[in-house]
Amino acid sequence: MxxxxxxxxxxxxxxxxxxxxxxxxxxxxxxxxxxxxxxxxxxxxxxxxxxxxxxxxxxxxxxxxxxxxxxxxxxxxxxxxxxxxxxxxxxxxxxxxxxxxxxxxxxxxxxxxxxxxxxxxxxxxxxxxxxxxxxxxxTPQGTPTGSPQQPQRAEVVRVETPSRTDKSKLLSLGLDVTEKGDDTGVEVVLADDADRKTLRESGLRSTTVDADLSRTARDDAAKDREYAAKTQASGLPSGRTSYRHLYEYEYEMKELARRNPKLVRAFTLNHASVEGRDVTGLEIATDVTNAADGKPVNVTVGVHHAREWPASEHTIEWAYELVNGYQRDPAIKGLVGKTRNIVVPVVNVDGFSISREAEPKGDFSRFDYEMKRKNCQTADSPPQFRTGICKANPAGKDRGTDPNRNYATFWGGNGASTSWNGETFRGAGPFSEPETRNIRDLVSKRQVTNLITLHTYGNLILRPPGVADTRAPLDEPVLKALGDKMASRNGYRSIPSWGLYDTTGTTEDWSFWTTGGLGYTFEINTAGFHPAYQNAVVAEYTGTAPAAGAGKGGNRAAFLDMLGSAADPAAHSTLIGSAPRGHQLKLHKTFQTPTSPVLQPDGSTKPPIYVTDTLDSTYSSTGGRFAWSVNPSTRPYVAGRYGREPQGPKQTTVPLTNPVGVPAENTDYPGSPVSESIPFTVKGLPEVDNGRFDVVVQWTSPQTDWDLYVYNAAGELVTSSASGGTNSEKATLFDPPPGNYTAVMVNYDQVDPASPDDWANGRVEFSSPVPPTYGTREAYTLTCTNRNGKLVGIADVFADRGQTVDVGEVCTNSARANKERRR
Incomplete structure (x- = not known):
């Protein structure tokens, strides 16, 4: 050979x-x-x-x-x-x-x-x-002598990040930050003593969640073996009882297509992986080979991040759900008949294959390939780390690009790493990776009205935008309503993506801001990247205990809600008209969108990169009247930003009176209730209209540390600020409901307890709502070609979400129809 x-x-x-x-x-x-x-x-x-x-x-x-x-x-x-x-x-x-x-x-x-x-x-x-x-x-990896390196203890800690400044500081540390978090903290993996030192020196406070990840990994693997041995078939649509290998996904997809040729088509995406693997997807629809039938397209993708095995399991089970449901469930059959569904279980095939086949370690060391997150890109690594294959190389799992930071929208900003070995490394440029180019090609050639990208972990449904300073899109009410509805099924929290922490270059941000298709990230389960199959896959999908969606339908019901949205004309746009049989209609848009100013490793920035996107989709006429489901013609990036007009003046500043005395130092709040409370009242319409409030307190020395927590009348924490190394705290709440609130001040640390540095100048400042802003309306270019490929019709088409636009006889009378629509 x-x-x-x-x-x-x-x-x-x-x-x-x-x-x-x-x-x-x-x-x-x-x-x-x-x-x-x-x-x-x-x-x-x-x-x-x-x-x-x-x-x-x-x-x-x-x-x-x-x-x-x-x-x-x-x-x-x-x-x-x-x-x-x-x-x-x-x-x-x-x-x-x-x-x-x-x-x-x-x-x-x-x-x-x-x-x-x-x-x-x-x-x-x-x-x-x-x-x-x-x-x-x-030879054994990790030391110049080739002798095995002894792994250090890996653990999960919850880092307190009550302010956006804290979250940004945490992201800048280069640690392995998970997607499990809330308003006041985020879980982080510490692989070794160096990580612990980095976190300790940052000044951010943390508590241990899992003191021994290796032990947890061993326990989960044992649970998986026991479950598979005793369970003949699970409650999943496929009956599966264990995590699949890449080759099993590939085989099952083509078997679904072979056994259901009129309903299922297996296809290869356009770009092979870095290591040369093909990426496989499924399309599920009635008359499946007629991709230009005008139906709305619902896309579900999994495993951008290699170690997140439940993401691909839920994706392929959704494919089985659609196929089985079409044959057995009239409601699902009806929804499948109205839509086209595309599933890509494994976007990052190289990384997943390596993670799935690796020797289990669970220590998160450089050579713990089971915990690989990124793809297999080598070009961005230092020369000494570019050699060797992805499964065994001198940089281990650290080499590669995070595909879910490589899409163009907001690429280059905060929320991604500039370092080649960072877990969220953004890559050399927007769409530098075959994984992201595959999804870009797929979405750009179809009218993808709905998209879910699956990840682990955190029990979250995240919607655009990924960056808080972007402001919510005009579609915020639509995105929130659908996200909340899906969250009612799986028990997850429905929040803007930035509510966890800022992310740039993500899948749903690019898809939504570029095409208008509604896009979400699901963060599945709270136990880890690929914990026990029975819980992270079977229970989470079917909505059974111990999943948060137990009794509510689980992710199965959430996916069906998304499918129902795709089938609903009110959630996208519709073009109607008439065209001769065999003629082809095409919608086209080409535009440039800037990335973020490109953050450099030294903290400076360079100008944004302008990325050209082209959206082309087609409809093949069967003769006579047609209805074509499409996204709004104006992409959300230029459509404007969500807000509301003030209905009254803002409330005047409310001073906070400091109680007499200084409470004892307390580093265990809320475990220890020692603190002082200051009530205040937020007024409402018709007297005032508050778009936000900021509770602000100050003191003298940055070495003193006061923490601030704000509760509503029901005793629920609504906002907080617990930074270190400052002489102030500011806790913010947007659109605060009127009512009674309490600011709680905790004396975390004093420079000199004998001479306390008490807080002062406490106040609640109010701001008016920010009115909505509206940008430029955009049009599609609609063309019609006859059977011979000759252009016979052309028109500009404006369509808003939920709107039905009659384009008339665009193939035979396009000029007149276009003028009539503009009158």
Whole structure:
């Protein structure tokens, strides 16, 4: 076999060599099968005489990795799958089952291990395919000597971030910040003593949530084995009882398509991954091959972040839900008939494959590949870290780009890392990564009216915008209402994305601000990135205990709400008119949108980058009248910002009287109630109209630390501010309901307790509501071409959300119809 020559990575602590496999003839490079068979290649070693099978036996000459690849032969395209088995036990070692003949099966092997490499012709006309096998020798990673590095204790802590300043400070530390948080704190993974030192020196306060992540990971794995062993079928639509491998996703998707050819189509997205893997998706609709039928498109995607396995599980279970429901549930059948649904379970195929196949460690060290978050990009790493394959390289899991910080909208601003090894590294530029280009191409070519991107963890439904200073879009009431409705099903919190912390370059922000399609992020479960399957997948999806959505419907019901929104004409726009049979209508828009000013590693900024987007979608006329579901013609980025007109003056400032004396120091609030309380009243209409209030207190020395908490009349915390290293606190509440409130001051720390630095100048300042702002209206260019591709009609079309626009006989009388619409 023609195999790669070796490379040495030297002092970084990892050595990789390509080793030629002993094999006799060039014919061993070609797998052949005269017929195909629809079977799972990865389930078992088949008889050599079995239909659609060809095999090679090899012996590993290394302790390390096997890489087995398939590639088309002589330009013939077909669908071949690949699997590697341990010959002695028959257990699968590695596999791949994408839709074409471009496969990569990769995993760990031992020196002397006898292996069976099996190619399976699943479908298509290609009778042969090229096979390549590499063995890569690995030494232990992590030290210059090649000896294993002892992992340090990994833990989860909750960092107190009661103010936006605190959240920004936390994000700047380069720690592994999770998506589990609320108004006053965020959970963070501390992998080692260096992380603990970074957090300690920041001055941010924290409490331990999970003192031993490795133990938790072992416990979860044991629970998964026990559940799968005792459970024949779960309550999921597929009945699945354990986390899937990438090759299982790939195989199940094409089987769903094969078994339901009129309802399901499996397809390959436009861009292969960094390592050359195809990315597979499903389209589900009646008359599924007619993608230009004018129905609204509902998209669900999973696993931008490799370690977030429940995200892909929920995505593919949704596909099963639609297929099963179409056959058995009249309500789902009706919704499927009105929509087109696209699911992409695994966006980041390289990273997920590595995370899923990695040796479980749970220590979050550099070489804990199970906890890899990013993709496999190498170009942005320092030269000494660019060598080696993604599964075994001198930078470990730290190398790569976070795909969910690589979309164009607000890219370059706060909320993403500028460092190549940061967990939220934004990449070299907007859409620099194949993962984001795939989703961009998909959304840009369809009228995607609704989109959910799935992540873990935090029990959150996040809506645009990702940056607080952006201000809410004009669609805020629509986005909030749908988010709240879905949250009523799964028990999650429905908040703007910035309510957790600022994020830039995210999926739903780009999709929404660019196209107007309603977009959300779900953060599934509260227990971790891929905790026990029974809880994070089965319970969360079906809405059973212990999920927050128990008895409410869970994510299944939330996804159905999203599907109902996609089917509702009031949630998007509709074009109606008439066109001859066989004519094609096309909606087109091209525009530029600036990123954020691009933050540099030294804290300076450079001017925004202007990114060009092109939206093209088509409708194929069946003759006569048509109805085409589309997004509003004006993209939200330029449409304006949400607000409300003041209905009265703002309330005058209310002074806060400092009670006599100074309470004792208290570092355990609210565990210890020692504090002082100051009541105040917020008035309402018709007397005043308050858009926000700010409770402000001050003292003398930044080394003194007072904390501020504000409660409503029901005793609920509504806002707080508990920063350190300042001589003031400010707690803000937007659109405060009228009523009685209480400001609670906690004496956290005094420079000199014998001479207390008491707070003073306390006050409640009020601001009027910010009126809405309105931008420029945009139009689609609508064209019509006849059967021969000749342009026969053209018009500008303006459409608002919920509006139905009659474009008339656009293919035969477009000029007159356009003038009449403008009168």
């Amino acid at each position: 023609a195999l790669r020559t070796g490379i040495a990575l030297g002092a970084a602590g990892l050595v990789v060599f390509g080793v030629t496999v002993p094999s006799a003839t060039a014919a061993d490079n070609v797998l052949r099968a005269d017929s195909s068979a629809n079977r799972a290649c990865h389930t078992a070693v088949q008889s050599r005489r079995a239909q659609g099978i060809d095999q090679r036996e090899v012996t590993s000459t290394v302790d390390g990795l096997i890489q087995a690849r398939l590639a088309p032969r002589d330009g013939a395209e077909g669908d071949w799958d690949l699997a590697v088995f341990d010959k002695a036990t028959g257990k699968v070692v590695a596999a791949a089952a994408a839709l074409r003949s471009r496969e990569l099966a990769e995993s760990f092997v031992k020196k002397g291990q006898q292996l069976v490499v099996q190619g399976c012709r699943y479908s298509g006309s290609a009778r042969s395919v090229n096979l390549g096998i590499d063995f890569l020798a690995l």
